[in-house]
Amino acid sequence: MNYIDPHIHMVSRTTDDYRRMAMAGCVAVTEPAFWAGFDRSSPQGFHDYFRQLTDYEPRRAAAFGIRHYCWLCINPKEAQDMALAKDVIALIPQFLDEPNVLGIGEIGLNKNTKNELAVLEQQIALADQHNRLILVHTPHLEDKLKGTLLIIDAIKRNTRIDPARVLIDHVEEHTVAAVLDAGFWAGMTLYPDSKCTPQRAVDILETYGHHRLVMNSAGDWGPSDPLSVPHARLEMLTRGHTRDTVTQVTLHNPATFLGQCDKFRFDSATD
Amino acid sequence: MTYTQAVDAYFQEHRAKLIDIAAFFDRLDRAPGNKAPRHDDPRVAALRRCIALLNDGQPNRARRVLETLSDPTTAPTDQPGSPATGAYTPPNTPSSNANT
Numbered sequence: 001m002n003y004i005d006p007h008i009h010m011v012s013r014t015t016d017d018y019r020r021m022a023m024a025g026c027v028a029v030t031e032p033a034f035w036a037g038f039d040r041s042s043p044q045g046f047h048d049y050f051r052q053l054t055d056y057e058p059r060r061a062a063a064f065g066i067r068h069y070c071w072l073c074i075n076p077k078e079a080q081d082m083a084l085a086k087d088v089i090a091l092i093p094q095f096l097d098e099p100n101v102l103g104i105g106e107i108g109l110n111k112n113t114k115n116e117l118a119v120l121e122q123q124i125a126l127a128d129q130h131n132r133l134i135l136v137h138t139p140h141l142e143d144k145l146k147g148t149l150l151i152i153d154a155i156k157r158n159t160r161i162d163p164a165r166v167l168i169d170h171v172e173e174h175t176v177a178a179v180l181d182a183g184f185w186a187g188m189t190l191y192p193d194s195k196c197t198p199q200r201a202v203d204i205l206e207t208y209g210h211h212r213l214v215m216n217s218a219g220d221w222g223p224s225d226p227l228s229v230p231h232a233r234l235e236m237l238t239r240g241h242t243r244d245t246v247t248q249v250t251l252h253n254p255a256t257f258l259g260q261c262d263k264f265r266f267d268s269a270t271d
Numbered sequence: 272m273t274y275t276q277a278v279d280a281y282f283q284e285h286r287a288k289l290i291d292i293a294a295f296f297d298r299l300d301r302a303p304g305n306k307a308p309r310h311d312d313p314r315v316a317a318l319r320r321c322i323a324l325l326n327d328g329q330p331n332r333a334r335r336v337l338e339t340l341s342d343p344t345t346a347p348t349d350q351p352g353s354p355a356t357g358a359y360t361p362p363n364t365p366s367s368n369a370n371t
Contacts, residue, residue, distance in 0.1 A: 080351055111351035112342075141355035145341040174337035194357075199281075200333065238280070239272045 001243065002271055003250040004028045005229050006258065007106070007135070007169055007187060007216035010057055010068070011049075017219070017226045022064040024230040027251075027271045029061065030258060032071040032106035032135050037221050039078055043087040046074065050091065054098040069264060071105030071135045072096070079110075079119035089122055096130055102261045103127060105135025106169060109147040112139060117154060124158050133261050134166040138175065141194065148175040152182050165260055167214070170195055176204055180212060185257050189218040190228035198232035202239060205249060214254045292322070317358035 002025045010018070010031050021029075031053060033046075040046060053070040061068035072095055074088040095101055104127040109116045127134045134155075139147035151168065155161055163183035171179050171186045172195060179186040188204060189195040196204070201215055219226035229250055236246045255266040272280070299305055299315065311319070321336045329335070342359040352362065 111355075112347050113351050114347045114349060117347045139355070141357045142340050142342050142359040143355050145338065146343075146345060149345070150347060172337055173331070173334040174341065203333070 001025050001233065001247060001251075002027045003229055003233065003247075004030075004254040004258070005217055005219075005226070006030050006167070006214050006254040007032060007189065007218045008226060009034055009218070009220040010061065011052055012221040013219055013226055015060065015063075018061060018064045018066060021226055022066055024227055026066055026229075028067040028069065028258075028264075028266075030069040030071065030102060030135075030254075031057065032137070033073050033075060034106060034137075034220065035075045035077040039081075040084075043084065043091060046088045047091055050095050054095055054100060058100050067265060069100045069102045069258070071103050071133075072101060073104050073107045073123055074119065075106065076108045076110035076116050076120070076137055076139075080113060080115050082115050082119060085115075085119040085122070089119075089126060092126065093130065096132065099263055102258060102264060103133030103135060104130075105133075105167075106137035107134065108137035108151055109139050110137075110143075112143055112147045112150060117150060120151065120154055121157075124155055124161060128158055128160050133258070134161070136166060136168040138168060138170045144170070144172065145174050148178060152178060152184070155184075156182065164212075167257055169216070170218070171204075172196055173200070173204065176208060176213075180208060185212045185214065188213065188215045190215060190225070190232055191218065192223050192225065198228060198235045201232050202235050202241075205236070206239075210245065210249045210253065212253070212257075213249065214257065215250060313360040313364050314356055314358040 005021070005026055008029050008031060010029060033049065033053065050072055053072065057070070058068040072092050074085045079085045104123050107120055107123040109120060124134065136151055138144050138151060148168070155163070155166060167185040167187050168179045169187035170189045176186050188201040190198050190201055205213060215229055215232050217226050217228040218224060225231070233246050233250055251271065258264040259266055317340055321339050324335055324339065325332055340358045
C-alpha cells in the first residue's frame with residue numbers, strides 16, 4: 001500500500017529513514033521550509049537552505065524512488081525579526097520556478113505576535129501574487145487554538161485566496177472543525193508527545209469524515225517518527241477501515257490537494 | 272469497531288497511562304519544595320482541571336481538555352513571551368511553586 005507524506009523535514013533525517021519510508025510504501029514527500037532549531041544569522045543562510053531543498057534533497061530522495069517536493073518561506077519563529085523576514089521573502093521568487101517547489105510554506109504563527117502576523121500576511125500576498133499553494137503551520141500547545149483562529153482570519157482577509165488551495169497543518173480536536181468549516185484542507189501531524197497520536201488522528205477521521213483531511217509525520221530533529229503515517233494506516237486497518245479508505249486518506253487525499261500544482265506528479269495506476 | 276472491541280484493544284494501554292499520571296502526582300508530593308495545592312504550579316493546576324472533566328459525563332473530552340489548556344485571549348501580542356509549556360499561564364504568573 002503506497003502513501004504520500006505531505007509534511008516531513010528530510011534535511012533533518014538520515015538516509016536510512018528514506019530507505020525505511022520507501023520500504024513502507026512512501027512514493028512522495030513534501031518538505032516545508034522550517035526552523036532549523038536555531039535562528040539563522042543572515043538571509044544567506046536561508047538561500048543555502050532553499051538550495052538544499054530544491055537541489056540536493058530531491059536527488060537524495062530519488063535514490064530510493066521517492067519524489068521530493070518542497071515549500072519555501074521564512075518560518076513563523078524567525079519571522080519575529082521583520083528585517084530578516086523582508087530579506088528572506090525577497091529571496092523566494094527566484095526559487096519558485098524550480099521543478100519541485102509547490103508553493104509557500106510552512107507559514108503561520110508561533111507565539112501569535114503582531115510581527116509574526118504581519119509577515120504571515122506578506123507571505124499570503126506572495127502566494128497570491130504567484131498563484132501558489134499555501135501550507136500553514138499552526139502554533140504549539142497552548143498557543144494553537146488562538147493562533148489557528150488568527151491564521152484563518154488572516155487568510156480570509158485576502159479574498160483572492162481560495163481556501164481549497166490552502167492546507168492548515170497540525171490540527172487537533174479543538175481546531176479541526178474551524179479549519180474544515182472555513183473550507184481549508186486540514187493536516188493531522190502524528191507525534192509521540194504533542195499534536196496527534198495515530199489513534200487520535202483516526203478518532204478525528206471517524207468524527208469528521210475523510211474529506212479534506214490528510215495525515216503527516218512532520219518528522220524533523222525533535223521527537224518524531226518518519227513512519228508514523230504507516231502506523232496510522234495500520235491503526236485504521238485494525239479498527240476495520242477498508243483498504244480503499246486507508247488509501248483514500250493517505251494517498252489520494254494528499255495527491256488531490258498537491259495536484260492543484262501542476263508540478264506535482266501522481267499516477268493513480270502506478271502510485 | 273464495537274464498544275467491546277475498543278475496550279479490548281485499548282484498555283491495557285490507557286490503564287498504564289492512568290497509572291503514569293497517578294505516579295506523576297505522587298512524585299510531585301514527594302518532591303522537595305512542593306507546596307501544593309495552595310501554590311500549585313499553574314501547569315499542574317491546569318492538569319487537575321483537565322482530570323476533573325474526564326469524568327463529568329460530557330462528550331468531546333479531548334477537545335475540552337485541549338481548550339482548558341489553551342490561551343483564551345484573542346489579540347496578537349507585542350512580544351513572543353515565554354516558549355509554550357503546554358498549559359496557558361497568564362503573564363507574570365510564577366511558573367513553579369518552587370519559586371513562590
